[in-house]
Amino acid sequence: MELFPRPRTEIAPGAVHVPGWLSPQWQQRLVSACREWARPPAGLRAARLPNGARMSVQTVCLGWHWYPYRYSKTVDDGDGAPVKPLPGWLAELGRQALAEACPVAGPYDPDIALVNFYDAGARMGMHQDRDELSRAPVISLSLGDECVFRFGNTENRKQPYTDVELRSGDLFVFGGPSRMAYHGVPRTLPWTADPAIGMSSGRLNITLRESGMD
Ligand code: SIN
Ligand code: MN
Numbered sequence: 736m737e738l739f740p741r742p743r744t745e746i747a748p749g750a751v752h753v754p755g756w757l758s759p760q761w762q763q764r765l766v767s768a769c770r771e772w773a774r775p776p777a778g779l780r781a782a783r784l785p786n787g788a789r790m791s792v793q794t795v796c797l798g799w800h801w802y803p804y805r806y807s808k809t810v811d812d813g814d815g816a817p818v819k820p821l822p823g824w825l826a827e828l829g830r831q832a833l834a835e836a837c838p839v840a841g842p843y844d845p846d847i848a849l850v851n852f853y854d855a856g857a858r859m860g861m862h863q864d865r866d867e868l869s870r871a872p873v874i875s876l877s878l879g880d881e882c883v884f885r886f887g888n889t890e891n892r893k894q895p896y897t898d899v900e901l902r903s904g905d906l907f908v909f910g911g912p913s914r915m916a917y918h919g920v921p922r923t924l925p926w927t928a929d930p931a932i933g934m935s936s937g938r939l940n941i942t943l944r945e946s947g948m949d
Contacts, residue, residue: 746886746897749872749911751836756906759932761828762878765941766933768825769850769878772797776816779852783812791857792920797821797848799946804866806847806946821848829943832874836908843871845943853882853938855925861885861892861917869947872910877901879928880938887917901940903932 741754757765772795773779781789782802798821799806810816829845847867851859864873884907887896896917901907909916923938 744899746899747913747916749837749913750886750909750916751907752899752901753832753836753906753908754902755904756832756835757876757878757904759904762904762932765876766878766939768822769795769852769939769941770933772819772850773852776814777810777819779850780810780813790859791853792859793852793854793857795819795850795852797825797850798846799948801847801849801866806866806948821846825941825943828876829874832876832906832943833872833908833910836874836906837872837910840872840910844945845871845874846946847944849942849944851940851942853880853920853923853940855880855923855936857920857938858922859920861887861896861919863889863915863917864942864944865915867944867946867948869945870910870914871945871947872908872914874943875901875907875909876941876943877905877907878903878932878939878941879934880923880925880936881927882920882923882938882940885919885921886913887919889913889915889917892917892919903928
């Protein structure tokens with residue numbers, strides 16, 4: 736129960752924030768699924784950027800493995816193992832999320848999930864999700880610590896942007912004219928997670944996407 740209910744907000748055309756969309760039971764289920772997916776082979780790791788630096792965010796992928804800046808069916812920048820499959824129930828959750836946020840959207844069949852883990856110091860710079868061929872919406876589900884999610888414009892990393900607080904259970908969808916908007920996570924708010932969902936610290940974010948690839 737929220738003391739002050741947060742309203743659903745359209746941050747920009749096609750970008751919708753639905754606070755508290757996931758029930759505590761769903762949050763628990765997703766946290767324990769993320770723990771399983773994080774195990775090797777093809778488990779959680781920090782990708783290396785072209786400049787040689789490691790990302791502070793750690794990632795495990797389902798369906799297609801992402802590394803800067805492409806997708807592969809195997810973990811080419813790690814242990815070489817086949818990427819884990821994206822379970823049907825997670826794709827279905829993505830469809831329900833899209834129906835909730837954008838009832839007029841067409842059919843949706845996500846075949847990529849990127850699971851990002853943020854420890855207390857992790858952040859993600861402003862970027863576009865541009866390695867997919869499909870321009871279907873991106874579905875984002877947040878678990879654990881709160882964060883500041885910066886949602887910007889489609890032109891560049893700078894202003895105008897809007898800072899949105901994403902909390903555990905929140906849904907954020909960006910599609911249509913906002914599909915190529917720059918976005919990032921300038922900081923998390925450590926120790927705001929509710930241990931009842933099965934994680935006492937850190938933040939998880941799951942993004943679902945359509946690859947448009949065979
Ligand atoms: C991402 O942009 O891939 C992740 C966004 C988030 O962690 O909320
Ligand atoms: Mn992104």
